Amino acid sequence: MHILVTGCSSGIGFAICQHLLDQGHKVTGLSRRSPPIESKGFRWVSADLSALASTGLELDSSDFDAFVHAAGIMHTGNIQAYEQELAQQMWRLHVDAPALLVKKLLAEQAPLKRIVLIGSRTQQGALGKSAYAASKAAQQGLIRSWALELMASHTTVNLIAPGATRTPMLEDPNRQGVAPKLPPMGRFIEPDEIAASVSFLLSEQARSITGQTLTVCAGASL
16 A cells, blocks of 8 residues: 655654554655655655645655545644634644645545544644634544545545644644643553554555544543
8 A cells, every 4th residue: 555644754644654664555755854764665755735735746646545644733822812824824734735635636546545634632622722623623524525525436534533642742832831631541642553543544444434533532532
């Protein structure tokens, strides 16, 4: 399987790439920074995913079997701290980027059978994260609509919504003032747990799962 993965340089995207490569898949990664991945099965393409609408992307899209959108950014703040540009930046990365990439893949007749977006448990709403939550909530609309559109081609489209995950985003200064909460199970989620969930949704055993959201939150949504 040849899989296109965004956000491959760190965090969940990096873990997904490593997991898929260990399984013998071929992976092409998109990110601004070069990832520390050394594998014959991996190819990196430099891309500013928040600017795809204006810059485009040179990518041979004709042989991808699956697409995983793991790139993400978080800016926090209450309604009085709302900044339109920061909100638009999150929208461009969380909504526009996957939409433009899927459009490109389909237009270039990639044999897509699986699409997985990495969302967030906060899509239901979270204190001090309204703009971030809104951009993540929009991903549910994307995957359910695409699942309906692509059903005839047997292409599955799903969303994974992690809770607080042990990635660099936990200490990102962009979330200053909204500290991550330890999930009820007493530990943060590890990136390899999300990677394993992605691997399952890409597998043949998940061929009948589409338009769904898998929440991986260590009890935080209960």
